[in-house]
Amino acid sequence: xxxxxxxxxxxxAQGFAVTLWVSLLVVxxxxxxxxxxxxxxxxxxxxxRWAVRIFSDTIRGIPILVLMFFVYYGLPAAAxxxxxxxxxxxxxxxxxxxxxxxxxxxxxxxxxxxxxxAAMAIGLTFRQRLTSVIFPQAFRRFLPPWINGVTDAVKxxxxxxxxxxxxxxxxxxxxxxxTYEAMPLYILGALIYFAVNYxxxxxxxxxxxxxxxxxx
Amino acid sequence: xxxxxxxxxxxxxFDKLWGGLLLSLELAVISIAIGIVIGLVLAxxxxxxxxxxxxxxxxxxxxxxxxxxxxLVYLVFYGVPTVVDLAYSxxxxxxxxxxxxxxxxxxxxxxxxxxAVPRGQLDAGKAIGLTxxxxxxxxxxxxxxxxxxxxxxNTFISLFKDTSIASVISVPELxxxxxxxxxNTFRIVEVYLVTTAMYLVTGYALLFxxxxxxxxxxxxx
Numbered sequence: 001x002x003x004x005x006x007x008x009x010x011x012x013a014q015g016f017a018v019t020l021w022v023s024l025l026v027v028x029x030x031x032x033x034x035x036x037x038x039x040x041x042x043x044x045x046x047x048x049r050w051a052v053r054i055f056s057d058t059i060r061g062i063p064i065l066v067l068m069f070f071v072y073y074g075l076p077a078a079a080x081x082x083x084x085x086x087x088x089x090x091x092x093x094x095x096x097x098x099x100x101x102x103x104x105x106x107x108x109x110x111x112x113x114x115x116x117x118a119a120m121a122i123g124l125t126f127r128q129r130l131t132s133v134i135f136p137q138a139f140r141r142f143l144p145p146w147i148n149g150v151t152d153a154v155k156x157x158x159x160x161x162x163x164x165x166x167x168x169x170x171x172x173x174x175x176x177x178x179t180y181e182a183m184p185l186y187i188l189g190a191l192i193y194f195a196v197n198y199x200x201x202x203x204x205x206x207x208x209x210x211x212x213x214x215x216x
Numbered sequence: 217x218x219x220x221x222x223x224x225x226x227x228x229x230f231d232k233l234w235g236g237l238l239l240s241l242e243l244a245v246i247s248i249a250i251g252i253v254i255g256l257v258l259a260x261x262x263x264x265x266x267x268x269x270x271x272x273x274x275x276x277x278x279x280x281x282x283x284x285x286x287x288l289v290y291l292v293f294y295g296v297p298t299v300v301d302l303a304y305s306x307x308x309x310x311x312x313x314x315x316x317x318x319x320x321x322x323x324x325x326x327x328x329x330x331x332a333v334p335r336g337q338l339d340a341g342k343a344i345g346l347t348x349x350x351x352x353x354x355x356x357x358x359x360x361x362x363x364x365x366x367x368x369x370n371t372f373i374s375l376f377k378d379t380s381i382a383s384v385i386s387v388p389e390l391x392x393x394x395x396x397x398x399x400n401t402f403r404i405v406e407v408y409l410v411t412t413a414m415y416l417v418t419g420y421a422l423l424f425x426x427x428x429x430x431x432x433x434x435x436x437x
Contacts, residue, residue: 061377061416063377065383066394074405155283180298183296183299186295187291194278
């Protein structure tokens with residue numbers, strides 16, 4: 001049993017690399033899109049605010065699995081042909097973007113109104129108010145939940161196995177298909193996911209304590 | 217080449233989606249009921265236990281929270297029967313998994329709820345001569361449940377969405393029904409549009425219903 005698992009380790013490592021790569025892509029792309037849309041939700045004109053609100057509430061209201069199947073099987077009907085890898089990344093990114101939008105809204109909304117009023121009183125322009133006053137403070141509120149959300153991205157990436165992408169989850173299933181050692185391999189897989197995510201949530205908790213000095 | 221929407225085949229097989237939705241709700245309700253029991257017992261035990269028990273409960277919570285649900289579903293359905301002499305159906309296996317999964321989240325919810333019960337209430341209970349058990353059942357738990365109700369309904373709605381994972385072990389819930397229609401009729405866009413709408417309507421109906429319940433039982437400030 002042990003020798004079989006040792007034999008499978010390089011294969012599992014390849015799968016693990018795919019898991020990390022998918023997670024990294026999703027986290028980075030959703031950060032860019034989510035911050036842009038989140039700022040639009042807070043400061044944008046009414047039509048944009050409504051559009052972002054509908055996008056976020058719809059995406060967060062359906063299971064991530066349904067979203068993934070919709071994107072994967074549905075895009076070719078819209079004459080868009082993506083490889084399964086990119087379809088999976090697109091679906092997970094859409095889902096994560098909706099979450100990042102809410103983190104941004106929460107973080108910016110938590111900054112007391114007096115801050116932007118004071119900035120207005122000393123004559124800062126809208127852009128200066130955002131970049132020099134609001135964002136530096138909101139960033140500290142944004143960071144802990146966002147890092148915690150990164151663990152969701154790593155966990156969510158296990159679903160790409162259902163589109164036939166050989167990530168860690170799929171690699172484990174394939175090794176089990178050959179060796180019939182289901183329990184040891186699932187536990188090994190769980191421990192690998194646990195190690196990555198626990199480190200991330202630990203970092204999130206430390207940052208939250210570090211930034212706890214901010215008061216309203 | 218254009219794609220023309222045609223919902224006829226969806227309505228012909230709509231029983232797959234409707235029955236699936238009912239099963240999704242059933243799975244979520246049974247799982248949260250068991251999860252609440254697990255969460256309550258472990259949370260009450262946690263706040264009064266010594267270091268070792270606390271460490272074990274914390275390990276359970278952290279392990280479940282940091283592992284993908286789909287892996288836990290596979291582990292219970294394909295893994296556990298290889299080492300334990302047990303046989304169970306896919307729905308049972310999924311309910312088992314989702315209960316243990318929701319239990320881990322609810323331990324945290326109830327634990328922070330128990331700590332949020334004002335100290336004065338417990339002292340008042342002691343002052344009128346209630347035993348520790350009476351203080352728990354008549355003072356601490358009712359107040360804690362009122363405090364944790366919003367978190368509880370959020371957990372339920374997120375469990376309802378998590379039931380879609382049951383499709384990977386062929387439990388015929390809503391997502392499985394959608395896939396069945398997808399593969400058998402190829403009305404792909406239509407079936408996922410209808411399925412999305414069903415998840416959204418059910419999810420938001422649950423949300424508004426539970427918000428009403430919360431308003432009725434809001435904790436006194």
